[in-house]
Amino acid sequence: ETGVTQSPTHLIKTRGQQVTLRCSSQSGHNTVSWYQQALGQGPQFIFQYYREEENGRGNFPPRFSGLQFPNYSSELNVNALELDDSALYLCASSTGRYRGTLHFGPGTRLTVT
């Protein structure tokens, strides 16, 4: 059973740029959710995808967008990067909605300068 993987591990971008983060879900999981963890905070829910459709969204502006592909892998896109976007971005897969446990990837550390 392959676990959740994320790429890249780290990256550095400058303010105003765009970034794409990638996540491969665990085998057999059809739901992917994305979280942002800023320093000193718990993970904040960005959005969730279920069978290629956005299925819930947290309090993040529209410049945060995503995709889920037929193989259930997912992308998180952030446009017009701001300094406050610097954070650890976690992807988690699951077999459905939140009754089931989330299986997290190792995260992508984004630094915006």
Add this chain to the structure above:
Amino acid sequence: ILNVEQSPQSLHVQEGDSTNFTCSFPSSNFYALHWYRWETAKSPEALFVMTLNGDEKKKGRISATLNTKEGYSYLYIKGSQPEDSATYLCANFGNEKLTFGTGTRLTIIP
């Protein structure tokens, strides 16, 4: 309680001692309560998902209880070991999303 709150923020426990910490959540906005353990440089790992008032779950030396009427959950660790050092996160599923607390950072002193 409007958000998920965890206490204490951090604690140090002597190896062999038992410990517990708290997660508070809005009782009016509850569907499921999750606990995760997050070791440094690793991915968060699921410990428990609980849904029913009075639920008690156990995994080795770690156990958790749930009170949905008053909006809290306790996590207990019996006979702490160095490998228990981690941040313990709880999360409440309500309003169609999972809301995490800021975690309790546990350090076991050998």
